[in-house]
Amino acid sequence: MSKKRVGILTGGGDCPGLNAVIRGVAKSAITQHDMEVIGIRDGFLGLIEGLSLPLPSSAVSGILTQGGTILGTSNKEDPFAYRRKIDGKEVVTDVSDRCMGFYHQLELDALICLGGDGTLTIAGKLAEKGANIVGVPKTIDRDLMETDTTFGFDTARTLATEAIDRLHTTADAHHRVMLVEVMGRNAGWLALEAGIAGGGDIILLPEIPYDIEEISAAVARRNKGGKRFSIIVVAEGAKAKGGEQTYQKSVLSQVRLGGCAQLLAQQIEESTGVECRVAVLGHLQRGGTPTPYDRLLATQFGVQALELVVNREFNAMVAIKGGEITAVPIQRIMGKQRLVPLNSPLIKVAAAVGTSFGAKLPV
Numbered sequence: 001m002s003k004k005r006v007g008i009l010t011g012g013g014d015c016p017g018l019n020a021v022i023r024g025v026a027k028s029a030i031t032q033h034d035m036e037v038i039g040i041r042d043g044f045l046g047l048i049e050g051l052s053l054p055l056p057s058s059a060v061s062g063i064l065t066q067g068g069t070i071l072g073t074s075n076k077e078d079p080f081a082y083r084r085k086i087d088g089k090e091v092v093t094d095v096s097d098r099c100m101g102f103y104h105q106l107e108l109d110a111l112i113c114l115g116g117d118g119t120l121t122i123a124g125k126l127a128e129k130g131a132n133i134v135g136v137p138k139t140i141d142r143d144l145m146e147t148d149t150t151f152g153f154d155t156a157r158t159l160a161t162e163a164i165d166r167l168h169t170t171a172d173a174h175h176r177v178m179l180v181e182v183m184g185r186n187a188g189w190l191a192l193e194a195g196i197a198g199g200g201d202i203i204l205l206p207e208i209p210y211d212i213e214e215i216s217a218a219v220a221r222r223n224k225g226g227k228r229f230s231i232i233v234v235a236e237g238a239k240a241k242g243g244e245q246t247y248q249k250s251v252l253s254q255v256r257l258g259g260c261a262q263l264l265a266q267q268i269e270e271s272t273g274v275e276c277r278v279a280v281l282g283h284l285q286r287g288g289t290p291t292p293y294d295r296l297l298a299t300q301f302g303v304q305a306l307e308l309v310v311n312r313e314f315n316a317m318v319a320i321k322g323g324e325i326t327a328v329p330i331q332r333i334m335g336k337q338r339l340v341p342l343n344s345p346l347i348k349v350a351a352a353v354g355t356s357f358g359a360k361l362p363v
């Protein structure tokens with residue numbers, strides 16, 4: 001009898017811990033269950049274009065601590081709406097049958113998909129077409145439903161906190177307002193937690209639209225109280241009350257958040273007369289070696305994903321709830337985002353230590 005085969009792909013933006021999951025899946029598949037592991041290159045692009053590679057033990061040895069993904073990733077390719085240029089014109093086609101064809105050609109018993117909401121929503125749609133899917137939640141944004149956290153978040157939070165720590169001394173020395181823009185898309189988890197851990201004076205979240213007058217008043221209050229500098233932690237998805245999020249100009253069609261901190265710096269300088277400087281952390285938050293927490297979580301997720309395959313519990317996403325590694329139906333997370341609730345205990349805690357959210361908080 002031929003060996004059982006499991007495929008694995010990484011989709012969407014990379015984050016620290018992807019390789020630790022790949023290693024967890026492959027090592028337990030090979031050593032515990034005598035299975036074969038096939039890597040799909042570059043996320044769903046590999047499934048569309050038929051790009052794969054075998055993953056024997058030697059291929060996953062020594063990758064636990066590496067950032068990025070040994071499989072490559074892509075964050076634009078959707079098999080259900082695949083965009084290509086034909087004779088200079090953009091054509092959008094559904095190539096999901098082609099993906100299913102490649103899945104069967106590889107004789108996969110299951111496909112493990114590592115990704116955020118975009119990747120896992122596509123994976124869920126492939127499950128509806130008959131693929132045996134197991135999802136693994138990854139994202140530095142921690143914006144996935146049905147799991148308390150995702151691997152990658154802790155590493156990004158650590159980096160952002162260290163950046164805020166470092167900005168304190170230069171802000172203090174020059175009596176400036178330092179604005180630090182962090183990632184997170186439409187969710188403010190990264191800004192909120194790094195902001196509290198780093199002692200940010202003002203934290204701006206997408207979930208709490210800001211008022212420039214409140215921000216300026218908070219800066220002025222600090223100056224009056226003898227603190228001649230302020231640190232403002234800005235989520236890239238933050239927006240003014242009644243305003244829109246800020247986007248970067250892009251030559252390619254993708255929508256990219258970014259630029260909110262720069263915009264705010266000009267407005268704060270104008271209204272307070274205090275000099276402002278901006279630091280945008282950008283993709284630094286996605287690079288480097290995962291923290292011990294993320295390595296642990298990623299390894300647990302990888303081993304659990306393979307367990308689900310072995311037990312034929314498909315169309316599920318691995319999750320962590322109350323410290324327990326578990327699984328939830330993938331359909332429950334498709335097309336949804338987990339945002340910071342306005343009654344979050346962390347918002348209360350931050351407010352209790354004098355942090356401003358640039359707006360009046362609902363009581």
Ligand code: F6P
Pocket residue numbers: 013075116139140141183184185236256257286
């Ligand atoms: O979802 C992860 C994330 O890093 C977001 O925080 C950010 O908005 C986005 O990806 C950036 O994506 P890209 O790699 O396409 O610039």
